[in-house]
Amino acid sequence: MIDPKLELEIKLLHSRICQALSDPNRILILYSLHEKPCFVNELVEALDLPQSTISRHLGILRDRNLVTSERDGSTVIYKLVDHRLIEVLDMMREILSTQLANSAEIANKLLD
């Protein structure tokens, strides 16, 4: 009933992008990299998480080609590949904001 091509594309979309976005720390990393390229250490400090945790999340984003890593001497600099990803996240935030506004409206009506 569902177009098999769409189904395949959605499975790919899920495994390559949606899954990567399904962790709040990874989303925060993406926002940090949107502002400017960062060393791993900078992200460790920005998110206040153990280095192994940051590195693991970066590995997941790297595997999916959402960020690139480039060695610069003894450090590694990470960059956001496609900044449209931030547009996507911002659009989701707008949807969320609409949702919250609706909830507030309903709550107010109940209080009348």
Added chain:
Amino acid sequence: MIDPKLELEIKLLHSRICQALSDPNRILILYSLHEKPCFVNELVEALDLPQSTISRHLGILRDRNLVTSERDGSTVIYKLVDHRLIEVLDMMREILSTQLANSAEIANKLLD
């Protein structure tokens, strides 16, 4: 280092929206509902999954206010609440498509 307000908003974004999108079957359900409102049974047939599986996914989407359910006699009709969600998914598909095009280009260069 990261704005605490942003951090809170991202956590909310994750739990209310991103998490819901982190399953291919739920994405397919959203696309189905984008075409037209559907009964549970229609989705069972469209996705070819057990009814309990579909109902569970619908419950997750309903909890997050991404879809609404309305009883109509003995059946229940589900509707997509905010069609911007499909815009978001389509934008991710474009990012994915760019990604795949780049991979193909690199592969071709390697073959020269």
Added chain:
DNA sequence: ATCGGATATCCGGATATATGGATAAAAGGA
């Protein structure tokens, strides 16, 4: 060659999530 800083990977354990059969609940008809 060795050392120290930076980063990646390993590993065990805790937690979360998906799955689908079985069952319950809701609603309408006989």
Added chain:
DNA sequence: TCCTTTTATCCATATATCCGGATATCCGAT
């Protein structure tokens, strides 16, 4: 009331994911 259809929930199991300390690796400096 009983039966059927439709949908939701329960349950046990399987799988995935996260976490962070410990360890390995990479690299430049001494």
